[in-house]
Amino acid sequence: MKITKICCIGAGYVGGPTMAIIAQKCPQIQVTVVDLNEERIATWNDEDVNNIPIYEPGLSEIVKEARGRNLFFSTEVDKAIDEAEMIFISVNTPTKTYGKGKGMAADLKYIELCARQIARVSTSNKIVVEKSTLPVRTAEAIKSILDNTGNGVKFQILSNPEFLAEGTAVQDLLHPDRILIGGDTTEEGQKAIQALVDVYANWVAVGKILTTNVWSSELSKLTANAFLAQRISSINAMSELCEKTGADVNEVARAIGMDSRIGPKFLKASVGFGGSCFQKDILNLVYIAKSYGLNEVADYWEQVIIMNDHQKRRFSSNIVKTLYNTVSDKKIAFLGWAFKKDTNDTRESAAIYVADDLINENAKIAVYDPKVSYKKVLADLDYLQTRTADKNAESIVSFENPYKACEGAHAVAILTEWDEFVTYDWQKIYDAMQKPAFVFDGRNILNAAELEKIGFVYQAIGS
Numbered sequence: 001m002k003i004t005k006i007c008c009i010g011a012g013y014v015g016g017p018t019m020a021i022i023a024q025k026c027p028q029i030q031v032t033v034v035d036l037n038e039e040r041i042a043t044w045n046d047e048d049v050n051n052i053p054i055y056e057p058g059l060s061e062i063v064k065e066a067r068g069r070n071l072f073f074s075t076e077v078d079k080a081i082d083e084a085e086m087i088f089i090s091v092n093t094p095t096k097t098y099g100k101g102k103g104m105a106a107d108l109k110y111i112e113l114c115a116r117q118i119a120r121v122s123t124s125n126k127i128v129v130e131k132s133t134l135p136v137r138t139a140e141a142i143k144s145i146l147d148n149t150g151n152g153v154k155f156q157i158l159s160n161p162e163f164l165a166e167g168t169a170v171q172d173l174l175h176p177d178r179i180l181i182g183g184d185t186t187e188e189g190q191k192a193i194q195a196l197v198d199v200y201a202n203w204v205a206v207g208k209i210l211t212t213n214v215w216s217s218e219l220s221k222l223t224a225n226a227f228l229a230q231r232i233s234s235i236n237a238m239s240e241l242c243e244k245t246g247a248d249v250n251e252v253a254r255a256i257g258m259d260s261r262i263g264p265k266f267l268k269a270s271v272g273f274g275g276s277c278f279q280k281d282i283l284n285l286v287y288i289a290k291s292y293g294l295n296e297v298a299d300y301w302e303q304v305i306i307m308n309d310h311q312k313r314r315f316s317s318n319i320v321k322t323l324y325n326t327v328s329d330k331k332i333a334f335l336g337w338a339f340k341k342d343t344n345d346t347r348e349s350a351a352i353y354v355a356d357d358l359i360n361e362n363a364k365i366a367v368y369d370p371k372v373s374y375k376k377v378l379a380d381l382d383y384l385q386t387r388t389a390d391k392n393a394e395s396i397v398s399f400e401n402p403y404k405a406c407e408g409a410h411a412v413a414i415l416t417e418w419d420e421f422v423t424y425d426w427q428k429i430y431d432a433m434q435k436p437a438f439v440f441d442g443r444n445i446l447n448a449a450e451l452e453k454i455g456f457v458y459q460a461i462g463s
């Protein structure tokens with residue numbers, strides 16, 4: 001089956017970039033990305049392509065090339081669904097905040113709404129592709145809804161999890177380690193798999209396109225994120241031991257990373273991992289394991305989250321302890337608010353939790369992040385519901401100039417590893433700060449010797 005029209009439901013961090021690349025690489029396919037969020041669609045369509053809602057290096061250029069040619073962003077969900085032969089579901093699947101599984105399970109209400117909408121409006125056969133990260137066996141639920149509420153048209157359901165990381169989304173999509181496609185073993189299922197393989201084969205070597213059954217594909221996504229996050233919690237656990245023993249976690253990471261069985265990637269000790277995926281997906285894995293009575297499996301993976309929470313709290317406690325056990329009315333400058341560099345995404349960023357802890361101690365926080373607005377900073381803190389929005393606004397400000405953010409501060413804390421932080425005039429920052437001037441480097445990006453020479457009291461993670 002040759003695909004000529006694709007619809008993607010969800011114009012977020014996955015739907016937007018993924019469809020932009022498909023449109024760029026497959027000019028013969030018309031790709032329409034739809035979303036209920038009118039503001040988001042309007043900014044995807046903004047005349048100035050630099051205003052698109054997601055910041056990813058290289059993305060605006062690709063959108064510029066394909067938008068209006070074969071890439072469209074629209075709020076007309078029904079129309080796009082009905083016209084397409086293949087529909088990607090790329091909506092959010094956050095952790096449940098209510099009812100059974102609250103705080104653990106994935107909330108599938110948006111997925112179910114999509115399935116019902118597809119069933120309601122489809123007048124021709126469709127291939128439905130799960131792009132969102134979903135609990136194993138979700139395809140079964142989607143199939144049941146489609147088959148029982150549809151207009152008699154036939155649906156094939158594929159699982160095609162996305163492995164892109166934010167900040168490198170374009171490169172990850174252009175040069176993926178692998179593409180994973182899970183589908184039914186029936187003849188129809190195999191035809192559907194082939195149709196999606198043919199789309200990716202426009203730019204991905206066929207040897208990198210892996211096909212499996214649906215359940216393996218769904219579970220592989222949760223497994224990949226669990227393994228990646230586990231490496232970070234493992235190195236972060238060692239960072240605390242390094243601080244006690246005089247070992248240096250960067251040296252330890254280099255030494256173990258040269259073992260080809262371990263490998264060098266994902267061994268950077270930090271203030272803790274953030275992002276919308278790791279915590280959510282591991283909690284979901286823990287919930288699934290528990291629901292099958294596999295308590296030891298659940299406890300094993302939950303420890304990755306416990307360690308990460310500890311690492312974030314340890315960072316804020318250390319700031320308070322080092323600043324003579326009080327930060328009350330002291331100005332702490334935060335360089336970085338995003339959960340990692342090269343993205344404007346702040347979901348689950350360590351900065352939010354560190355700020356929350358410090359505000360509990362009456363600190364005054366001044367944030368500078370090259371891509372995050374003050375509105376977003378406040379929304380992130382308000383979401384925690386620790387205190388009133390007014391109190392948050394009194395306790396935290398943000399600056400468009402990093403030097404202004406650091407002026408008069410008792411300490412600077414590095415929360416995100418933006419490259420520009422390394423290039424700053426640290427002497428100038430030092431001169432304008434309270435003395436002694438402290439730097440807490442939550443990303444181990446600055447040069448300790450240089451900063452100490454200037455006069456800073458410098459503390460990194462794990463040394």
Ligand SMILES: NC(=O)c1ccc[n+]([C@@H]2O[C@H](COP(=O)([O-])OP(=O)(O)OC[C@H]3O[C@@H](n4cnc5c(N)ncnc54)[C@H](O)[C@@H]3O)[C@@H](O)[C@H]2O)c1
Nearest residue numbers: 010011012013014035036037090091092093110132133162
């Ligand atoms: N962010 C990542 O880097 C990443 C990477 C791989 C996988 N994932 C997974 O991909 C999925 C999407 O993540 P995201 O970061 O793009 O989320 P997101 O919140 O940025 O985007 C989801 C979009 O879906 C829209 N939406 C929700 N319900 C809808 C409906 N019924 N009809 C139309 N639009 C609807 C929302 O308005 C939102 O704009 C999640 O399951 C996530 O776990 C994310």
Ligand SMILES: O=c1ccn([C@@H]2O[C@H](COP(=O)(O)OP(=O)(O)O[C@H]3O[C@H](CO)[C@@H](O)[C@H](O)[C@H]3O)[C@@H](O)[C@H]2O)c(=O)[nH]1
Nearest residue numbers: 162163164165166232266267268270273274275277339340
């Ligand atoms: O050595 C490291 C590597 C990462 N991090 C932190 O870990 C978090 C996650 O980083 P990363 O994995 O690079 O970004 P994400 O966009 O969250 O991507 C992850 O989550 C996505 C959503 O499921 C997956 O698709 C990706 O494969 C997976 O890497 C960030 O806070 C990083 O700063 C570290 O602290 N140390």
